[in-house]
Amino acid sequence: MNGDPPVALVEDDADLRTATAQLLALAGFAVHPFADGATAAAAIDAGFAGPVVSDVRMPGVSGIELFRLLRARDAELPVILVTGHGDVAMAVDALKAGAWDFLSKPFDGEALVAAVRRAATARALALENRRLRAVAGQEATWVGESAEIARLRAMIPLLADAALDLVIEGETGTGKELFARLVHRAGARGRHRFQPIDCAALPAELAGPALVGRHGPIARAHRGTLFLDHLDRAPAELQHRLALFAERRVVAPDEREPDAVDVRIVAAIGEGGRERILPELYHRLAGVPLRVPPLSERRGDIPLLFAGFVEAAAQRHRRAVPALAEAAHRAARGDWPGNVRELELAAERLVLGLEPAAAGTPGETLPQRVEAFERAAIREAIAAAGGEVARAVALLGIPRETFYYRVKRLGIDLKAERRNAAG
Numbered sequence: 001m002n003g004d005p006p007v008a009l010v011e012d013d014a015d016l017r018t019a020t021a022q023l024l025a026l027a028g029f030a031v032h033p034f035a036d037g038a039t040a041a042a043a044i045d046a047g048f049a050g051p052v053v054s055d056v057r058m059p060g061v062s063g064i065e066l067f068r069l070l071r072a073r074d075a076e077l078p079v080i081l082v083t084g085h086g087d088v089a090m091a092v093d094a095l096k097a098g099a100w101d102f103l104s105k106p107f108d109g110e111a112l113v114a115a116v117r118r119a120a121t122a123r124a125l126a127l128e129n130r131r132l133r134a135v136a137g138q139e140a141t142w143v144g145e146s147a148e149i150a151r152l153r154a155m156i157p158l159l160a161d162a163a164l165d166l167v168i169e170g171e172t173g174t175g176k177e178l179f180a181r182l183v184h185r186a187g188a189r190g191r192h193r194f195q196p197i198d199c200a201a202l203p204a205e206l207a208g209p210a211l212v213g214r215h216g217p218i219a220r221a222h223r224g225t226l227f228l229d230h231l232d233r234a235p236a237e238l239q240h241r242l243a244l245f246a247e248r249r250v251v252a253p254d255e256r257e258p259d260a261v262d263v264r265i266v267a268a269i270g271e272g273g274r275e276r277i278l279p280e281l282y283h284r285l286a287g288v289p290l291r292v293p294p295l296s297e298r299r300g301d302i303p304l305l306f307a308g309f310v311e312a313a314a315q316r317h318r319r320a321v322p323a324l325a326e327a328a329h330r331a332a333r334g335d336w337p338g339n340v341r342e343l344e345l346a347a348e349r350l351v352l353g354l355e356p357a358a359a360g361t362p363g364e365t366l367p368q369r370v371e372a373f374e375r376a377a378i379r380e381a382i383a384a385a386g387g388e389v390a391r392a393v394a395l396l397g398i399p400r401e402t403f404y405y406r407v408k409r410l411g412i413d414l415k416a417e418r419r420n421a422a423g
């Protein structure tokens with residue numbers, strides 16, 4: 001039974017639980033049965049390899065609450081809700097919030113098995129993608145040659161084992177979480193957990209005292225890193241709780257013997273977000289304040305990032321690397337308000353053929369494609385800067401020497417480009 005795909009089954013009615021477990025076992029699943037939501041919540045971790053089927057109406061933690069808890073832990077974990085008569089509206093809300101599917105009682109056995117099969121396939125794919133991403137080292141590198149990105153890269157080993165909390169400011173999708181993970185991994189904390197908490201969307205049951213409970217998410221981050229995402233969007237009460245934790249560094253603070261917790265706190269905030277954070281919290285955390293600039297301030301990084309993402313997506317989907325020239329040209333001109341994340345998605349769409357095919361020369365090697373891309377980005381910047389080199393350099397976000405070096409290496413006729421741009 002070891003090789004069977006797992007499924008978690010949460011049902012408080014013992015007869016129904018036994019019958020459903022048998023049905024799923026017959027269909028080839030390794031069933032993990034739970035009699036209540038709390039036990040299930042404690043046992044099902046972010047990496048759980050299969051879907052979760054849960055009754056909605058249960059004493060204690062309801063199916064909907066369980067779903068929200070699990071979703072906060074792993075947004076890609078499929079949860080199928082089984083509803084009784086009056087709960088359909090609730091289940092539809094849960095679907096909107098990202099539940100995988102729902103079935104109403106009494107359900108047809110075949111329908112359940114079919115739903116679980118679909119969810120199991122999706123789960124296996126999601127985990128496989130994660131594994132490939134890790135193998136491809138896609139998460140492991142901090143790509144970019146602009147001065148600011150290079151400076152941040154150089155700081156990773158310096159920050160890794162420093163006893164300092166960090167606040168990372170930057171627009172959406174600029175790489176704040178990636179940077180936090182790289183700092184985590186580079187030091188001794190990397191052997192322990194990197195525990196993200198999305199402060200803008202923390203379910204109420206986790207934002208309360210449970211947050212600093214002995215088995216809560218903060219306690220789990222012991223010796224690792226606590227990543228407070230979107231801290232500037234945390235409600236005031238949550239900020240107070242976090243400020244108290246940042247000061248005392250204990251869980252179960254109201255008990256007689258609170259436990260000391262050793263975590264580095266890394267907070268991510270939007271541009272200008274510090275104004276929305278309680279000053280006492282901000283000052284406690286901003287041991288080293290950092291800022292990741294948006295792509296609009298480092299356009300020179302776009303070609304390299306885009307080419308890397310196309311390559312990684314092609315590997316992941318086992319497809320040929322598409323010709324880049326035209327898509328690269330478009331990317332180099334794009335606005336990218338969603339920053340690196342948006343660029344990554346565009347690369348994914350290109351590889352999957354969802355973007356109009358590029359008219360580049362098939363059979364070009366990756367370096368040739370990157371060069372074509374770079375050439376396009378530089379010419380574009382010179383044109384946009386009206387032929388003024390200083391402005392083009394600023395638009396590209398690369399040092400002046402790098403600009404001249406690349407212009408020469410790529411065989412760009414700078415005089416002609418400037419003439420064209422000025423005219």
Ligand SMILES: Nc1ncnc2c1ncn2[C@@H]1O[C@H](COP(=O)(O)OP(=O)(O)OP(=O)(O)O)[C@@H](O)[C@H]1O
Pocket residue numbers: 138139141142143144149170171172173174175176177178179229268340341344
């Ligand atoms: N310099 C970089 N090199 C390689 N990949 C990057 C880089 N910066 C960001 N990425 C990738 O872009 C995506 C978005 O990055 P990330 O999630 O770290 O952004 P964020 O700033 O935390 O976003 P948000 O504020 O919206 O949560 C991720 O897939 C990340 O791996």
